[in-house]
Amino acid sequence: MSHRTAVVNRIGLALVGLILLVAGAAALARGLGLASGLLGSRTSPVVSKAIAAYTARNSWFWPALAIVALLVTLLALRWLLHQARTGTIRYVNLEPDPGHGATHLSSRAAAAALEDDVADSVHQEGAARSERVHATLDGAPSAPHLALAVVLPDRADPTAARHGIQRAVDRLRRSLETDRLPATVQMHTTRTH
Amino acid sequence: MTSPELHPGPEPVPEPPQVDERAQRRAAARAFRPSRKVPATVTAVLLAAAGLATVIAAVAAATRGRAQQPPLTWLAPLGRARWDDPATLITAAVACLLGLLLLVLALTPGRPRLIALASEDPQTITGITRAGLRRHLATVAAGVDGVSRARVRLGRRRVEVKAATPLRDARELPGQVTQAVTTRLEELRPLRPMRVHVSVREREE
Numbered sequence: 001m002s003h004r005t006a007v008v009n010r011i012g013l014a015l016v017g018l019i020l021l022v023a024g025a026a027a028l029a030r031g032l033g034l035a036s037g038l039l040g041s042r043t044s045p046v047v048s049k050a051i052a053a054y055t056a057r058n059s060w061f062w063p064a065l066a067i068v069a070l071l072v073t074l075l076a077l078r079w080l081l082h083q084a085r086t087g088t089i090r091y092v093n094l095e096p097d098p099g100h101g102a103t104h105l106s107s108r109a110a111a112a113a114l115e116d117d118v119a120d121s122v123h124q125e126g127a128a129r130s131e132r133v134h135a136t137l138d139g140a141p142s143a144p145h146l147a148l149a150v151v152l153p154d155r156a157d158p159t160a161a162r163h164g165i166q167r168a169v170d171r172l173r174r175s176l177e178t179d180r181l182p183a184t185v186q187m188h189t190t191r192t193h
Numbered sequence: 194m195t196s197p198e199l200h201p202g203p204e205p206v207p208e209p210p211q212v213d214e215r216a217q218r219r220a221a222a223r224a225f226r227p228s229r230k231v232p233a234t235v236t237a238v239l240l241a242a243a244g245l246a247t248v249i250a251a252v253a254a255a256t257r258g259r260a261q262q263p264p265l266t267w268l269a270p271l272g273r274a275r276w277d278d279p280a281t282l283i284t285a286a287v288a289c290l291l292g293l294l295l296l297v298l299a300l301t302p303g304r305p306r307l308i309a310l311a312s313e314d315p316q317t318i319t320g321i322t323r324a325g326l327r328r329h330l331a332t333v334a335a336g337v338d339g340v341s342r343a344r345v346r347l348g349r350r351r352v353e354v355k356a357a358t359p360l361r362d363a364r365e366l367p368g369q370v371t372q373a374v375t376t377r378l379e380e381l382r383p384l385r386p387m388r389v390h391v392s393v394r395e396r397e398e
Contacts, residue, residue, distance in 0.1 A: 017295025024288030062255035073244030
């Protein structure tokens with residue numbers, strides 16, 4: 001889950017909401033005659049003769065409207081595609097100094113190794129074996145972030161499971177030779193009896 | 194923006210916090226805040242559809258007279274509409290309400306997707322799903338001797354346990370269940386403390 005998607009969504013919703021609210025309120029005020037001095041008469045048609053004459057006189061009006069509407073459509077489609085983004089990275093950059101060349105590690109391989117390690121160490125800590133472990137790396141290749149989802153049986157001791165998870169994450173940090181690997185751990189339980 | 198809880202309530206803090214709990218709460222609130230994917234998807238689809246309809250109408254209007262094409266009969270009532278028509282008023286009111294709804298969705302933090310738990314490692318944010326915590330605490334409550342079935346409901350800062358027992362004399366049971374659930378909750382250490390309420394019902398077998 002990318003944090004950027006959340007920010008984009010909230011900005012988009014706020015913009016569309018604000019436009020709808022202001023336009024709706026203005027139309028409502030005019031229709032009810034609340035501000036006839038400012039907005040005009042409530043009995044006049046929505047598409048007035050002046051507007052009709054203006055669009056007929058200026059040949060650029062309809063093409064310009066078409067272009068603006070096209071831009072809005074493309075923006076909306078881009079926003080839509082943003083929802084499918086997970087932010088997952090394909091590799092982790094292990095060499096912090098670009099002068100020393102590049103060392104890339106497949107993030108799928110690192111995640112798979114961690115998944116196995118979590119499953120084992122949760123088991124060793126005395127909690128029942130975890131039902132499912134899923135790890136992904138997102139963020140930037142040089143500053144990855146770990147997202148870990150662990151499903152435990154509902155009878156498992158969650159404290160022991162958390163110790164096991166923490167130990168496995170520490171081991172991953174050590175093997176990547178980095179101190180900085182922020183992690184988000186999501187736990188869930190399932191019925192097992 | 195969620196303001197971090199400054200007064201965590203009268204509950205005792207189980208262990209001395211090694212990490213700044215306020216910073217953790219803020220980070221967890223950020224990580225587990227809903228990303229509004231469903232309303233964003235719906236709005237984006239509708240916006241794209243409205244944009245496309247406008248493009249088609251504008252292109253039709255621009256090329257009118259130049260090419261043979263069917264007249265846009267469905268647009269005709271729009272040309273006759275007046276500001277005080279009921280249809281116009283209803284459309285405006287609906288737009289107003291929709292706009293208000295979208296603004297509320299955009300500006301309120303929303304219910305967190307997970308319940309944040311305190312963690313020893315400052316780089317790790319840990320959370321448990323609501324359903325996961327509910328199921329686990331129900332199992333803990335059902336593990337108390339004399340409890341035949343237990344159901345758990347989660348409020349914002351409240352855990353409600355409903356236990357059933359076949360025992361005739363169940364005076365001590367509520368205390369025992371409260372003890373068991375509270376102990377487990379203290380081990381899990383939710384960043385926002387939760388109080389436990391237990392009610393026990395005697396059930397005829």
